[in-house]
Amino acid sequence: MNYKIVGFALGLLLVILGVAELIPAVVEWSLDSAEAGNFFMNSIMCLFFGTCLILINKSFKRQVNIRQAFMLTSISWVFISAFAALPFYMSNLNLSYTDSFFEAMSGITTTGSSVLTRLDSMSAGILLWRSITQWIGGIGLVAFAIILLPTLRVGGMQLFHTESSDKSEKSIPRSADIMKHLLVVYICFTVLCALSYYLEGMTLFDAINHALTTIPTGGFSTHDASFGYYESTSMQLTATIFMFLCGIPFILYIKLFYQNNFGFFKDEQTIIYTAIVVILTIIMTIWLWNNGSYTLTQSFTYSIFSIVSVITTTGYETVDYTTFGSFATMFFFFLIYIGASAGSTAGGMKIMRISIVAKAVGQQTDRLLYPTGIFPIRYQGRPISQSLVNTVLGFCGLYVLFNVLLTLALTLIGLDFETAISGAATSIANVGPGIGGTIGPAGNFSSLPDSAKWLLCLGMLIGRLEILTVMVIFTPTYWKF
Numbered sequence: 001m002n003y004k005i006v007g008f009a010l011g012l013l014l015v016i017l018g019v020a021e022l023i024p025a026v027v028e029w030s031l032d033s034a035e036a037g038n039f040f041m042n043s044i045m046c047l048f049f050g051t052c053l054i055l056i057n058k059s060f061k062r063q064v065n066i067r068q069a070f071m072l073t074s075i076s077w078v079f080i081s082a083f084a085a086l087p088f089y090m091s092n093l094n095l096s097y098t099d100s101f102f103e104a105m106s107g108i109t110t111t112g113s114s115v116l117t118r119l120d121s122m123s124a125g126i127l128l129w130r131s132i133t134q135w136i137g138g139i140g141l142v143a144f145a146i147i148l149l150p151t152l153r154v155g156g157m158q159l160f161h162t163e164s165s166d167k168s169e170k171s172i173p174r175s176a177d178i179m180k181h182l183l184v185v186y187i188c189f190t191v192l193c194a195l196s197y198y199l200e201g202m203t204l205f206d207a208i209n210h211a212l213t214t215i216p217t218g219g220f221s222t223h224d225a226s227f228g229y230y231e232s233t234s235m236q237l238t239a240t241i242f243m244f245l246c247g248i249p250f251i252l253y254i255k256l257f258y259q260n261n262f263g264f265f266k267d268e269q270t271i272i273y274t275a276i277v278v279i280l281t282i283i284m285t286i287w288l289w290n291n292g293s294y295t296l297t298q299s300f301t302y303s304i305f306s307i308v309s310v311i312t313t314t315g316y317e318t319v320d321y322t323t324f325g326s327f328a329t330m331f332f333f334f335l336i337y338i339g340a341s342a343g344s345t346a347g348g349m350k351i352m353r354i355s356i357v358a359k360a361v362g363q364q365t366d367r368l369l370y371p372t373g374i375f376p377i378r379y380q381g382r383p384i385s386q387s388l389v390n391t392v393l394g395f396c397g398l399y400v401l402f403n404v405l406l407t408l409a410l411t412l413i414g415l416d417f418e419t420a421i422s423g424a425a426t427s428i429a430n431v432g433p434g435i436g437g438t439i440g441p442a443g444n445f446s447s448l449p450d451s452a453k454w455l456l457c458l459g460m461l462i463g464r465l466e467i468l469t470v471m472v473i474f475t476p477t478y479w480k481f
Contacts, residue, residue, distance in 0.1 A: 003068065003071065004057040004059065004398070005057070005070045005072070006057075006058035006068055006071055007053050007056060008054055008057040008058060008070050008074065008298070009394065010049045010050075010051065010053055010072075010075065010076060011049075011051065011052070011053025011054035011055075011056075011057065011404060012050065012164065012421045013050070013076055013080055014046045014047075014049055014053065014079075014080075014083060015046070015051065015054070016050075016136070016201070017046045017050070017080060017083055017136070018043045018044070018045070018046030018047035018050055018086060019112065020049070020132050021039050021042050021043035021046060021129070022039070022040075022043050022137060023128065023132060024039050024087070024124075024125035024126070024128045024129045024132070024394075025039030025040045025043055025125070025126050026129070027125050027128055028123065028124065028125035031042055031124060031125075033124070033125065033252070033435055035091055035123050035126065035423075036090065036091045036125070038087060038091055038125075038164065039052075039087055039129070040170075041090070041124055042083075042086045042087050042136045042440070043089065045083075045086070046083055046325075054407055057347070058348065060095070066151075066152065069148060069151070069152060069480070070152065070227060070469060070472050070473055071345045071466060071473060072145065072221055073152075073469050074465060074470050074473050075467060077105075077108060077109065077346075077461055077464065077465060078461065079107040080136075081101060081104045081107075081108045081109075081457075082101065082104075082426075083162060084099070084107065084108060084129075084133050085097065085100035085101040085103065085104035085105075087125075087126070087129050088100035088104065088126070089131075089273050090454050091123070092123075092124055093116070093122075093126065094354075095115070096441055097116045098450045098454065098455070099446070100298065101457065102445065102453045102454075102456070102457055103115055103116060103130065103449065103462050104133060104431075105222065105457045105461065106290055107133030107134045107137060107218065108133050108134075108136065108137040109137055109140060109141075109347075109425065109430055109460040109461065109463070109464040110132070110134050110137045110138050110216045110217060110219075110313075110345060110347070110430060110435075111218070111219075111313075111315070111426075111430040111431070111446050111460045112218050112220055112313075112314065112315035112349075112430075112431070112432030113426065113427065113432050113433070113456065113460075114214075114217030114220065114316075114432075114445060114446075115444065115445050115446040115453070116130075116446070117224065117444060117446060118224065119199055119222055119223055119224050120223050120224055122222075124205065127209060127222045127314075128205075128208075130210075130213075131209040131210075131212035131213050131218075131222075132212060132215045134212060134216045134218030134219075134220055135190070135212040135213070135215070135218075137216060138215060138217070138218060138448055139182070139183065139186050139216070140217020141216070141345055141464065142180060142182060142186070142250045142343065142344070142345055143178075144155070144465075145180055145342060145343045145344075146178060146182065146251055146343055146416060147178060147179065149466060149469075152469065153323030153391070154394035154466050154468045154469055155280075155353065155355065155391065155392065155408035155466050155467070155468060156184075156352070156388055156389075156391045156392035156395060157342065157466070160404075162224045166437070168293055169236045173196065174310070177244065178254065179247045180252060181254045181257070182256055182259055183256060184257075185253045185257060186215065186250070187251060189215045189242070189245070189246070190211050190215045191211075192256055193210075193211035193214050194208050194210075194212075195209035195319075196234065196238050197210055197211060197239075198244075199239065200229070200232060200234055200238060201232060201235065201236045202230070202235070204262050205222070206222050206223075206250055209221075209222045210227075210239070213248055213350050213354040214239055214242050214243060214246070214314070214316075215316075215339075215345070216244060216246070216247050216345045217244065217247065217312045217313055217314040217344075217345045217346050217347075218279060218314065218315070218345075219315030219316050221316065223245075226315075226316050226317040226318070226441075227239060227295045227316045227317060228316050228317055228318045228319060233297070233301050236301055236318055237304075237305075238302065239371040240304055240308045240309075240318060241303065241309045241390045241426060242303050243309060243312045243314050243316070244308050244312065245275060245340050246275065246312060246344060246346070246445060247268060247308070247312040247340030247341055247344050247346045248264070248267075248270050248273070248340070248341055248344055249267065249270070249341045249342065249343035249344055250343055250344060251266060251343050252264055252270070258325045258337070260432035260446050267353060267380075268352075268378075268379060268380050269341040269342065269350075269351045269352050269355070270341065270448060272351050272355055272432055273311075273340055273351045275339070276351070277304075277308060277311065278309060278334070280307050280311075280331075281300070281303050281304045281307055282343060284299075284303035284306075284307060284331065285299045285300045285303045285304075285321070286299075286329065286404045287328070288302065288303060288324060288328075291324075291325070293324075295308045295358075295471050301318075302318060302319055302321075306320050306321045306332065307335065308318070308319070310332050310336060310431060311338055311339065311340055311345045311346070311348075312339075312340045312344075312345075312346045313327070313339055313340070313347040313429055313430050313431045313432070314346075314431075315431050315432025315433055315476055317433065317441040317442075320440060320441045320442040320443060322435050322436070322440050322442075327413075329435055332435070333422060333435055334424070335386075336348070336374060336422075336426055336431050337349055337425060337429060338351070338354060339351070339429060343417070347429045347430030347463055347464065348397060348431075349399055349431070349432065350377075353392050353395060353396055354396075355379070356377065356379060356388075356389060356392045357385070357392060357396055359377045359378070359379075360377060360392075360393060361446050362375075363375045363377055377389055395467065395468065398467050398468070398471075399428070399455075399467060402428060402462060402467060403421075403424050403428055404424075404460075406423075406424035406427070406428065406455060406456075407420045407421045407423075407424040407457075408420075409455055410423055410424060410452055410456075413449060413455075414449065414453055415448070415452055416436075416438075418435060418436040419434065419436050419438045419439055419448075422434030422439065422440075423439055423445075423448075423452070423456055423459075424456075424459060425455075426439070427456040427459030427463060428459045428462065428463035429463060430460060430462075430463050430464055435439045
């Protein structure tokens with residue numbers, strides 16, 4: 001098998017990473033900070049190795065086969081995280097490479113878990129680099145979900161491919177054009193978000209950083225208190241709106257901007273996603289208000305912010321929702337598993353799959369009552385094949401299995417059950433904070449042993465790459481030429 005295209009693509013990604021590192025380098029240089037040299041050195045290293053890989057592997061067939069696609073997808077996230085970790089490792093933060101890689105993997109996979117403390121006094125370059133890793137990871141994720149995953153037929157995503165390229169409408173151009181349109185939409189959202197934050201009172205630096213982590217639903221902040229640092233209801237609601245919008249399939253925005261097709265009310269994922277957010281917000285608002293701890297306005301603001309933050313797997317916090325009581329703790333814990341829409345920047349199982357699983361359960365119930373009946377499962381008003389339903393069911397089964405296995409592995413190395421089960425859930429769903437005093441919304445991952453951090457990095461990776469994409473390269477069939 002010829003993997004020249006894999007080397008070429010990795011080289012291109014390294015060059016992009018090297019160019020991105022010039023941004024915090026210039027910021028640190030303008031502030032006359034010693035960290036500027038660190039970023040410039042890492043930028044030169046990435047540009048050098050990236051260029052070498054491009055030149056060595058420039059002669060390859062332009063068509064990517066399925067084996068190369070699986071290999072490139074799995075390796076690229078690890079490869080980029082390994083190099084993105086170097087600015088953390090070489091900084092004055094005195095981080096081990098394990099902590100540096102954890103922070104980088106969390107950024108690139110837009111998870112938002114962190115080992116860093118004292119963010120309020122941290123250098124501007126490091127804070128900006130954390131945000132940039134999430135922004136890069138977010139655009140990579142959406143492109144991965146819209147362009148590559150449907151082709152690889154992973155976890156039922158071929159259905160999303162059908163929805164993304166409906167032949168009854170004006171066709172969307174080839175992948176390169178989709179990527180160009182996607183990048184324009186992504187940048188526009190980022191600029192609009194940063195401008196909104198700035199007009200509502202954030203400093204320009206904070207506004208840019210939080211926009212870079214809101215749009216990819218990543219959740220890194222420039223303050224230890226996350227969004228709780230800003231005691232502004234309007235600012236929190238603005239963040240809620242942008243997080244919610246980024247939980248919608250980005251293909252719908254491309255259709256809106258480039259085809260003038262407003263398909264949001266016709267998209268089953270978006271309808272279910274909106275209904276879940278509305279219903280859960282009403283339940284949590286009433287529950288908080290009834291407890292008497294907060295006013296109705298506070299109850300609504302805290303509820304909708306926390307619910308949207310968790311379901312979109314962003315991970316921002318305004319208050320520690322685990323202090324709301326045992327009901328709220330379990331409420332948000334189970335919300336971690338759901339995720340938002342396929343084709344968005346969110347993680348989790350995705351609304352599309354949960355909808356199909358629910359319909360499959362309904363189908364089996366109907367068959368018990370009417371054994372000779374025919375009950376096709378429909379999605380977006382069209383029947384879908386049983387093989388696709390089986391693929392989705394298989395994915396969801398693997399999702400639960402990997403959560404169980406990771407939980408067992410974390411307890412094996414000494415973590416308490418609460419930390420282990422929430423750590424597994426939050427890493428595979430790419431949410432960020434878990435529950436409990438250690439890694440909860442008010443906690444941090446720095447106190448965990450290195451072995452736990454590497455396991456959680458694995459969880460972030462397989463969760464972000466939809467499990468099967470990583471699994472397939474470890475099967476004997478993959479290596480049969």
